[in-house]
Amino acid sequence: MKVVTGMYKNQKLFVPKKRVGIRMTTSLVKEAVIDIFRSVIEGSVLLDIFAGGGGMGIEFLSNKASRVVFIEGSHQYAGILKDNLTKLRVEEERYRIICRDYRSALKVLPGLMKEKFDFIFIDPPYFTDYIKRSIEIISGLDICRKDIVIMAEHHNKERIEEDIERFIKYQSRKYGTSILDFWKRNPVWISGK
Numbered sequence: 001m002k003v004v005t006g007m008y009k010n011q012k013l014f015v016p017k018k019r020v021g022i023r024m025t026t027s028l029v030k031e032a033v034i035d036i037f038r039s040v041i042e043g044s045v046l047l048d049i050f051a052g053g054g055g056m057g058i059e060f061l062s063n064k065a066s067r068v069v070f071i072e073g074s075h076q077y078a079g080i081l082k083d084n085l086t087k088l089r090v091e092e093e094r095y096r097i098i099c100r101d102y103r104s105a106l107k108v109l110p111g112l113m114k115e116k117f118d119f120i121f122i123d124p125p126y127f128t129d130y131i132k133r134s135i136e137i138i139s140g141l142d143i144c145r146k147d148i149v150i151m152a153e154h155h156n157k158e159r160i161e162e163d164i165e166r167f168i169k170y171q172s173r174k175y176g177t178s179i180l181d182f183w184k185r186n187p188v189w190i191s192g193k
Contacts, residue, residue, distance in 0.1 A: 005031060006061075009062065046060045048060075049105075152183075167186060
């Protein structure tokens, strides 16, 4: 696996020797996300849930996001993620790794963060309800900017709800066997935030 865009482009990243239970975000998906949001990534803040080795978050850092918070439940993968950030010499103030189950990690975020997120990337194991559950938890927290974009990668045979709590799906794109869905705040909820 390597970085595909930005200032760290072509830098190789560490990956687990045995990839049991982990699926890396493909270069195609990472490059597509960066291409879509390239003009607004600089200075942004990303939350990368189910971060694994950090592929998407590292792409955002490589394209001058100001900060990325990584949530990864596996100590092994969180260690690999830390090794990748160290190898790239990413300044420690530009990232935070939270090694906890995604539910408990999301619930402690408001107490840890001063800034709010511009983007959230959710890439759980396929065929789980973790995308829906993550968005439901996020809906109850004050961690998002008004113009937040939530992206979630899932298998093309999975069907994810259009509207989840305070968020509405506005786009889906297919990349091989993966689907990338995009949600934004439901305008009904924006006025109160």
